Amino acid sequence: MVSVGLVVSKVVRIWLLLLFLSVAELQAREPVTIGVLSHRGEEASLRLWGRTADYLSDHLPAYRFSIRPLRFDEIDQAVAKGEVDFILVNPAIYVNLEANHRVSRIATMRNRLGDEGYNVFGGVIFARAERYDLNQLADLRGASLMAVNETSLGGYMMAVREFKNAGINPRQHLGSINFVGTHDQVVMAVREGRVDAGTVRTDILERMQSEGLIAMSEFRIINSYRSPNFPLAHSTQLYPEWPFSKVRHVSNQLAGQVAILLVEMPEHHQAARTGNYAGWSIPLDYRPVHDLLKELMLPPYEEGGYFTLADLWRYYGLWLVLGGSLLLVLTILTTWAWRLNQALRSAKRQLEQQHALILDSVMEGIFGVDTNGNATFVNRAMERLTGWSAEELIGQNQHALLHHTHADGRPHPVQDCPVYHAFRDNRVHYVEDDVFWCRDGSYIPVEYSTNPIVDSHGRVNGAVVVFRDTSARKKAAEEARQHQNELAHVARLSTMGEMASGIAHELNQPLSAISNYTRGSIRMMQSGDYVDHVQLIEVMERVAMQAARAGEIIRQLRRLVRKEDPERKWVEINHLVREVARFLQPELRRERVRLLLALDENLPQIWAHDIQLEQVLLNLTRNAMEAMRDVVMEDRTLIINTSCHGEILQILVEDNGHGMDETLRQRLFEPFVTTKGQGMGLGLSISRSIIESHNGRLLLDSAPGQGTKLQILLPIKAQEQKDA
Numbered sequence: 001m002v003s004v005g006l007v008v009s010k011v012v013r014i015w016l017l018l019l020f021l022s023v024a025e026l027q028a029r030e031p032v033t034i035g036v037l038s039h040r041g042e043e044a045s046l047r048l049w050g051r052t053a054d055y056l057s058d059h060l061p062a063y064r065f066s067i068r069p070l071r072f073d074e075i076d077q078a079v080a081k082g083e084v085d086f087i088l089v090n091p092a093i094y095v096n097l098e099a100n101h102r103v104s105r106i107a108t109m110r111n112r113l114g115d116e117g118y119n120v121f122g123g124v125i126f127a128r129a130e131r132y133d134l135n136q137l138a139d140l141r142g143a144s145l146m147a148v149n150e151t152s153l154g155g156y157m158m159a160v161r162e163f164k165n166a167g168i169n170p171r172q173h174l175g176s177i178n179f180v181g182t183h184d185q186v187v188m189a190v191r192e193g194r195v196d197a198g199t200v201r202t203d204i205l206e207r208m209q210s211e212g213l214i215a216m217s218e219f220r221i222i223n224s225y226r227s228p229n230f231p232l233a234h235s236t237q238l239y240p241e242w243p244f245s246k247v248r249h250v251s252n253q254l255a256g257q258v259a260i261l262l263v264e265m266p267e268h269h270q271a272a273r274t275g276n277y278a279g280w281s282i283p284l285d286y287r288p289v290h291d292l293l294k295e296l297m298l299p300p301y302e303e304g305g306y307f308t309l310a311d312l313w314r315y316y317g318l319w320l321v322l323g324g325s326l327l328l329v330l331t332i333l334t335t336w337a338w339r340l341n342q343a344l345r346s347a348k349r350q351l352e353q354q355h356a357l358i359l360d361s362v363m364e365g366i367f368g369v370d371t372n373g374n375a376t377f378v379n380r381a382m383e384r385l386t387g388w389s390a391e392e393l394i395g396q397n398q399h400a401l402l403h404h405t406h407a408d409g410r411p412h413p414v415q416d417c418p419v420y421h422a423f424r425d426n427r428v429h430y431v432e433d434d435v436f437w438c439r440d441g442s443y444i445p446v447e448y449s450t451n452p453i454v455d456s457h458g459r460v461n462g463a464v465v466v467f468r469d470t471s472a473r474k475k476a477a478e479e480a481r482q483h484q485n486e487l488a489h490v491a492r493l494s495t496m497g498e499m500a501s502g503i504a505h506e507l508n509q510p511l512s513a514i515s516n517y518t519r520g521s522i523r524m525m526q527s528g529d530y531v532d533h534v535q536l537i538e539v540m541e542r543v544a545m546q547a548a549r550a551g552e553i554i555r556q557l558r559r560l561v562r563k564e565d566p567e568r569k570w571v572e573i574n575h576l577v578r579e580v581a582r583f584l585q586p587e588l589r590r591e592r593v594r595l596l597l598a599l600d601e602n603l604p605q606i607w608a609h610d611i612q613l614e615q616v617l618l619n620l621t622r623n624a625m626e627a628m629r630d631v632v633m634e635d636r637t638l639i640i641n642t643s644c645h646g647e648i649l650q651i652l653v654e655d656n657g658h659g660m661d662e663t664l665r666q667r668l669f670e671p672f673v674t675t676k677g678q679g680m681g682l683g684l685s686i687s688r689s690i691i692e693s694h695n696g697r698l699l700l701d702s703a704p705g706q707g708t709k710l711q712i713l714l715p716i717k718a719q720e721q722k723d724a
Helices: 002-028 042-059 072-080 091-101 153-165 183-191 204-210 252-264 270-274 287-296 309-360 380-386 398-402 418-425 471-498 500-526 533-561 573-583 585-590 610-627 662-667 683-693 719-723
Strands: 030-037 063-070 086-088 104-113 116-118 123-128 144-147 176-179 197-201 219-222 243-246 277-281 365-370 375-378 429-437 443-454 460-469 569-571 594-599 606-608 637-645 648-655 697-702 708-715
Touching (some): 091 153, 091 287, 123 204, 153 287, 380 429, 398 429, 418 429, 606 610, 606 708, 610 648, 610 708, 683 708
Parallel strands (some): 144 197, 594 637
Antiparallel strands (some): 104 277, 123 197, 365 375, 365 460, 569 606
């Protein structure tokens, strides 16, 4: 028994020692006081915010944070006397503290509703549920209203703004207005029928219901708003939530540490759950609160009195005397500076003349733009190319005159203009293909560069645009394109000539079948015997089928040999491959070549000339068949594979011929280079030109004895271009 008593005694001593050390450590830490508006009472404020103070104390061991509840009428004095270090009040009180005592916000509270956080709040105007006569603000004329405090943003000011917008002056048109200091007292007064209506901030009703104090069904909301991203009942506009602010005497270092801890606080932290909030965000913009106070002419925007001349002399007499003396000195200095300025203007005029001579001697158009987009200077080439005179351009917005619309008639937004980009990102921009609009309403194709203008201090104050008319070059390119189309057409006709015998044989089969079926039917009907109509219908169906087969062969032939439509369209590559495969069936049978199609059925469409791509596929597959003529018939296999890799669509044509050596492989795409005895040597050259005109690539992979692979890579256009 004695030993147990000694053990218990020692344990108690150790516990008391630890307690003493803990108390001593707390006393050694620097105290930091957080003033909190006790809009629901002091006990509720301590309960809600005590864990937040503990959270800050735990993470900043050098400080001991504590909560001081403040009534509405205690806040200004506590801040003025430095009795608090940080302050947590509604935004309207914060705006006044910011103006009068230079407090500054470091974080904005995210109010909690369930598991969601909201950094805005509003006011709720409400009455008892059975007051069916109170639905709109106009119904409250002559009624009694209870609010929290005249400086309560959600509990009074927001409601006043809504009354004002509805043409109601609360002081004149309501029966009475009473202020009770806390939101809970307002709610209970309305519930007990002591007043007709009340106004509190959002979430008060919901929180009191969750605490079992009231039921939402006991009240009706007046002037109810519907906000899709804000689920709480409210009768006013929404404003930023309470800011957490530092008082002027607090160091920026401590304020920064507190701000970081608040913003990094997890939304499900025990302190946040106890305080019924979901963490903190960086400080919001409180201009909506400023606007409300200005509109209601409330502090710090209350209306002042008249300022008389006597007030001017009384307050600023000394400054007026000093200002007059300074004005006399400035007049003397200005006269001297004016003479110097005249000399500088003369020198500047000479430099500008030299500058203008240099600009006007350049053949490219040149003009300057300030940071507002207005033209500052132009050269003569600019006037000649666009038809706009210098007087019409200088001082006017260059984008509105020269760059407002794309060549296809689509508007050209200002934010997309490369001229503006130059002085916004301080980089040189080059545009290869664009248009400038002339004075007569036409446009010229141009290429141009925009260079930022940087002053001696490194500031960008505009840009210089140098452009060149590319009409002649575009015309030459169009003529070259037309020439290429003609050459491609000739190549297709040549291909049809080479395939003529096979096509004729393929066409002769259905025509012969049509002739035989038709003659047989005629003899059957001329015999005079009983005609089996079912058998006759079956024969006619076979005739129709063979006629359709012949028509399809002719359609494909006509489609391939005609000149292609200059307009591109959306093309399904797999459909194109199958069309070419059907067209090549006579040659495939004649050459004893087995064709294998490995097609990805999920390919997107591409923006292309379908006839040109058919020509490329026809050239490549026929070349592959000819490359396998020396291969044993049983082994002749031609594979066409389609697939998609990111933004690239691939078509692979592969044969198992004898391949080719490095010398021939390097020259195979050159014009008039061919391995055929009767070939023109244009097929592969034209094929590569067609693929490159589609912004794609045609690649060759071959080695002696290993066959040949020809790979077509085509870009996939964006879906929005398809829809357009």
